[in-house]
Amino acid sequence: MALVGYGDFGNTLDEIGDLPVRYLFAGLGLASANYLLRFLRWAYYLEVLKIDAPAGVSALVFLSGLAMSITPGKAGELVKCYLLNSRTGVPVSRSAPVVVMERLTDVISVIILGLTGFALLPGPIIAVLAGALVLTVAGSIFAVSRKASRLASLPILSRWTWLLRDSQEGFKELAAPKVMATGVLIGAVAWFAEGLALWVILKGIGSDIDLVRALPIYAAATLVGAVTALPGGLVGTEGSMLAMLQQSGITKATGSAGTVLVRLVTLWFAVAVGLLALLALRRLPVISEAVVQDKGT
Template identity: 30%
Template sequence: MANTSLNNVLRVIALIVLLGVVVYAYLISLSPDSNDLKEKISTFTLADLSLPIALSLLSYLLRFIRWRLILKQLGYRLPIKNDLIYYLSGFALTMTPGKSGETIRSAFLLQAEVPIQTSISAFVIERSLDLIVVGVLATLLYGTPLLALCIFVVALAFLSLLGIFIVKKFPPGTEQRLPKLLSRVLSIIRHAMLALRPKPLAGYVALGFFAWLSQGIGFFCIVALFSENIEIFKAIGIYCAGLFVGAVSMIPGGVGVTEGSLSWLLQNVGVDQNAAILSALISRGCTLWLAVAIGCVALAAIIKGQTIPLSSKILKEPEAL
């Protein structure tokens, strides 16, 4: 990647961090009782973050395993060290709208002879499944685990049928008759469907479910530090609802929207305003900002040449649907 491109990436990261600082300062200023806020902060220790951070790291690990499985289904397998650092580098730009900046890893994977179409298809699969899982877990706020499971099955079936319909409706060769942008989108969808066979799809779903569930549990642990007026399923539902609102807002990283949603939803279930604000900000520090920090470290390692692009092992090409 050219130095100019890397400098642009670093500028984007710096601007996003600055945006976060401004938004968080504003949210703290909304506190109705600064003395109570200071008292709550004084009872908080860094040791209290150990479990939420551990759960976030577990979430990242599960999502990385899912990423490797998707690439494998698409016909590529990289050395695990390179694959891991390329994957984590995308976290540096996880605060872009729709996490689209995470596709920066495609530039690095291209050096390992993984086509951009393949890595983008893997990204589309990831984001689609994440939105479904997070959206379904959000229903725990007002529903039961059984209802969430039913909604999840229906949503997954709908997505699968939609993908199959698109692939069958537009067989190979029809792209030439479509506008360029639509042609590329269709090509990515068709390529992604190669990795969405029932057995591997079940694996992606399970990994994604436990990845986001672990972050939801981490959120519950943080809220429980400041308030007893919360149940674990409610906390998971609130966390995922906040993430979902932030994602569909298309605001970089959902900054401000996600935190505001988390705080508002917590107050609706009986958590006082200061506890809600602190819980929202701290939880985002243990998830979003932790991911950005890890991504920056991975990106710095790549820039400094600590990883050597290695050719991927090309597996047996997946059969078309």
């Protein structure tokens, strides 16, 4: 509502109402392509870790995680580990590295897309992208180092030592150069699809913005939203996206309408798909606690 009001209620609503339906469906299709590609990466990671899960269950667990898109930094997607555990018996410590690596490769992929148009972005945004890339790479290196292993031996963490060590072994496997490169490549294509959705929607409401400008704007705004640590990147993503669109010569009404629409077909569509998947997953039997309980033995 704030975005609509910022662009003037009447003008913004007119822009939204004038969007041809085919552009809306195109945006939803591109968002769906994002989910499909990320599912393929999820399945690839499970295969690397030799985690055997029925394809249907695996798909529902992955899609259920989309409902957690509104959690800060998508941290809520860790629920996928518990869902997978309850339906297949896979230990949480074994699947947790998959979710962590998904987030890391997503960050790297989005940063790469953002930096492709660095000459078009404001200096502070470029600094944030570069800083996030350095921190992500540094964190990944530390996670597979011996120092990280020593942390698991600290008295305060002794209760979870077995879990942390098991997770670190899985993380090392997923951090192998070939696996990491594959994950980043799939992520880059997936997030390119959502950036393309922004461009398609802007075209649908009459903007003449170039794709090479729309892509880095979407990527940078997504990262800014993640940095704010607010649920779903709310406020941070919308505010930065609208500001950069206006800097690109787009009017308030068009920028507000485009931002509202792209968040509808990406964030809120993802949440809706995730909730439907959760409902479907509830129909599947839960393995008894005695079977799925992971004691690290």
